[in-house]
Amino acid sequence: MKNYTIIYIYDALCGWCYGFSPVMQQLHEKYKNELDFTVLSGGMVTGERIGPIGQVAGYISEAYKTVENTTGVKFGEGFLTGILKEGKAIFNSIPASRALTVFKTYQPENAVAFASVLQKAIYFDGIEPENLEVYGTHAAQFGIEPKHFVLQMQQNKFVDETDEEFQQVAQWGISGFPSVIMAAQKKLYLIAQGYQSFEQLDAAVQQVLVEKVENE
Numbered sequence: 001m002k003n004y005t006i007i008y009i010y011d012a013l014c015g016w017c018y019g020f021s022p023v024m025q026q027l028h029e030k031y032k033n034e035l036d037f038t039v040l041s042g043g044m045v046t047g048e049r050i051g052p053i054g055q056v057a058g059y060i061s062e063a064y065k066t067v068e069n070t071t072g073v074k075f076g077e078g079f080l081t082g083i084l085k086e087g088k089a090i091f092n093s094i095p096a097s098r099a100l101t102v103f104k105t106y107q108p109e110n111a112v113a114f115a116s117v118l119q120k121a122i123y124f125d126g127i128e129p130e131n132l133e134v135y136g137t138h139a140a141q142f143g144i145e146p147k148h149f150v151l152q153m154q155q156n157k158f159v160d161e162t163d164e165e166f167q168q169v170a171q172w173g174i175s176g177f178p179s180v181i182m183a184a185q186k187k188l189y190l191i192a193q194g195y196q197s198f199e200q201l202d203a204a205v206q207q208v209l210v211e212k213v214e215n216e
Contacts, residue, residue, distance in 0.1 A: 004209070005036040007181040009174050010115060011044035012096030015064060016195050018123045019071030020178040021116040023198045028112045031205065038104070039111040041097035042177050043166035050094075054087025064123075071195060078126025089128040094162065096122070098153045099135035101162045105152075106144055117141065182208045 008024055010017040028037050053060070061084065064075045083089040096118050103114045117138050121127045127134045132153060136146030152158055172181070172188075180192035182205060191204035 003185055004034075005038060005183040006031070006205070007183060008037065008039045008112060008115070009042050009169055009177060009179040009181065010039060011042045011093050011177045012100070012115070012118045012122060013045050013091055013093050013129065014042075014177040015060070015067050015123065016071075017178045018075075018119040019067040019073045020195050021119055022071070022073065023196065023201060024112050024178075024180075025116055026198045027201055027205070030202070032109075035205075037112055038108065039100060039115045040165050040169055041093065041100055041162065042169045042174060042179075043093055043097060044177060045091050045093040046166065050090065050092045052087060053083055053089050053091045056091070057084055057087050060084060074124070076124030076126060079123050080126075082126035083128060084126075090130050092129050095130055095132060095135065095153070097165070098158050098162045099139070099149075101158050101165065102149060102152045103139060103142070103144070106139075107142055110142060114138075114142065180204075184208055 006027065010020070010024075031037075064080070068074060099118065100111065100115060104111050107114070118135075121134060121138055122129060132150050133146075135153060136150040139149040140146045174181075174193075176193055178192065178195065179190065180201065182189045182191050189208050191208065192201050196204075
């Protein structure tokens with residue numbers, strides 16, 4: 001059944017994706033031996049949207065509570081009383097997106113796990129998204145040499161590949177995150193757009209699998 005792929009479209013700076021992270025990990029754990037998984041970065045905060053987090057701190061200060069109440073995740077004091085309160089850190093999706101692009105060349109099978117690690121680093125530990133060294137530290141958790149990882153993040157090859165991911169997501173018409181696409185024999189099914197529970201997402205996966213079997 002490996003000709004079926006779950007495509008998780010997220011952004012490391014997306015608070016709802018942070019809340020959705022446990023759902024995706026649970027889905028991956030259930031289907032990792034049956035389905036392929038990949039993660040694409042959507043590029044939520046790029047171009048003119050890049051700027052100090054203080055510009056959106058008022059919105060985030062309220063919105064994070066809704067994410068916590070709906071999903072059960074917790075935002076850490078490192079984020080809430082650190083970079084959010086200080087308001088100076090630059091919010092920029094590109095560095096974390098490049099980190100994921102590089103990581104997938106090493107361990108594509110662990111992309112869901114690494115995406116989760118990146119989100120915890122931002123929204124619980126409170127790292128500054130433009131601090132490249134931190135991404136190497138987290139790659140080291142997966143046995144990857146951190147300094148080389150950071151150097152790769154700055155290579156044109158991975159700059160271009162990350163931009164291509166942003167463009168692919170845009171071509172699909174995906175502008176909201178999280179979103180999940182299921183690719184089945186060259187056909188794409190949008191099975192989640194916005195936060196869903198594991199039960200809802202699992203039911204959507206099962207529906208596609210049953211439909212494809214019935215049509216074969």
